[in-house]
Amino acid sequence: MEHYIDVRPPSNRTRSLTHASPLEVSLQAALDALGDPVRRRIVRELAGGPDWTRACGTFTHLPVAKSTLSHHFAVLRNVGLLEQRDEGTRRLNRLRRAEFDDRFPGLLSLVLDEERDVPHDGRP
Amino acid sequence: MEHYIDVRPPSNRTRSLTHASPLEVSLQAALDALGDPVRRRIVRELAGGPDWTRACGTFTHLPVAKSTLSHHFAVLRNVGLLEQRDEGTRRLNRLRRAEFDDRFPGLLSLVLDEERDVPHDGRP
Numbered sequence: 205m206e207h208y209i210d211v212r213p214p215s216n217r218t219r220s221l222t223h224a225s226p227l228e229v230s231l232q233a234a235l236d237a238l239g240d241p242v243r244r245r246i247v248r249e250l251a252g253g254p255d256w257t258r259a260c261g262t263f264t265h266l267p268v269a270k271s272t273l274s275h276h277f278a279v280l281r282n283v284g285l286l287e288q289r290d291e292g293t294r295r296l297n298r299l300r301r302a303e304f305d306d307r308f309p310g311l312l313s314l315v316l317d318e319e320r321d322v323p324h325d326g327r328p
Numbered sequence: 329m330e331h332y333i334d335v336r337p338p339s340n341r342t343r344s345l346t347h348a349s350p351l352e353v354s355l356q357a358a359l360d361a362l363g364d365p366v367r368r369r370i371v372r373e374l375a376g377g378p379d380w381t382r383a384c385g386t387f388t389h390l391p392v393a394k395s396t397l398s399h400h401f402a403v404l405r406n407v408g409l410l411e412q413r414d415e416g417t418r419r420l421n422r423l424r425r426a427e428f429d430d431r432f433p434g435l436l437s438l439v440l441d442e443e444r445d446v447p448h449d450g451r452p
Contacts, residue, residue, distance in 0.1 A: 231442045235363045241356060310434015318355045 226284030226300065226307035234308055237283040242268055243276045244315045247285060250299040251316050259294040285312075350408030350424065350431035358432055361407040366392055367400050368439045371409060374423040375440050383418040409436075 226234075238244055245266065250258055260277055264270070277297075280286040284307070287298040305312050362368055369390065374382055384401055388394070401421075404410040408431070411422040429436050 231368075231438055232363075232365060235359055239356075239359045239363050244355075308434075308438055310432075311438060314355055314432055314435060 221281070221288055221290075223287060224282050224284045226304045229283045229307065231308070233283050234311060237279050237285065238311065238315055240276065240279075242266055242272075243280055244318060246276060246280065247299065247312070247315055248319065250286075250297055251301065255298040256289075256296045258297050260288075260297065261294065345405070345412055345414075347411060348406050348408045350428045353407045353431065355432070357407050358435065361403050361409065362435065362439055364400065364403075366390055366396075367404055368442060370400060370404065371423065371436070371439055372443065374410075374421055375425065379422040380413075380420045382421050384412075384421065385418065 238247075246263060249263070260273070263273055266273060268276070277286065277288070277295075281288060284300055285304050287300055288295055290296075301312060362371075370387060373387070384397070387397055390397060392400070401410065401412070401419075405412060408424055409428050411424055412419055414420075425436060
């Protein structure tokens with residue numbers, strides 16, 4: 205039976221994932237994606253750990269509904285910031301840091317430095 | 329009567345202009361300001377000429393109402409991207425390029441390069 209494993213199609217969940225390359229993404233789309241504070245937080249949390257270790261299900265501490273969280277992940281994937289793959293019931297993530305940085309130099313660094321870079325008047 | 333000229337208060341129009349330093353501005357505010365394509369176009373047009381040469385009245389070719397245009401200029405001023413001063417009936421502009429670039433390295437360059445940097449699929 206082992207040869208059947210190799211030709212088995214990917215699960216419907218994995219097949220439904222569409223990925224964009226950062227090279228196809230406009231500045232407008234990138235600014236729209238990173239204009240949301242929850243999405244910037246997801247990006248920062250992913251940058252804080254190794255690739256493919258954080259599942260979407262580990263972000264439920266964020267103050268948004270589960271459906272909103274799914275939308276945020278889809279937006280990040282569609283601007284080439286995120287690669288995702290399913291392993292069993294878990295959807296794992298990789299931040300496409302180098303690729304995004306090549307396309308939009310400096311933008312991701314601003315997001316990653318945001319929390320330690322509070323403006324002079326103390327506003328977040 | 330000449331000494332009266334020196335002590336004359338600035339006009340109400342000039343006095344009403346509030347300026348923010350980029351150092352006081354959050355990344356959220358900067359992304360919100362530059363998330364609008366008309367505001368990015370204003371920034372690019374200002375970058376294309378010397379400081380203090382473009383008056384607000386020279387932007388009427390942009391496809392927005394005059395009141396909307398005034399709002400866009402106020403938003404750019406409030407995130408430290410724009411310095412303005414009144415000369416007679418003209419409101420002149422200076423792009424605070426170096427100051428903004430110090431606060432948000434790379435962000436302004438992405439905006440200035442946007443028009444010649446079309447993504448691979450040809451979308452704007």
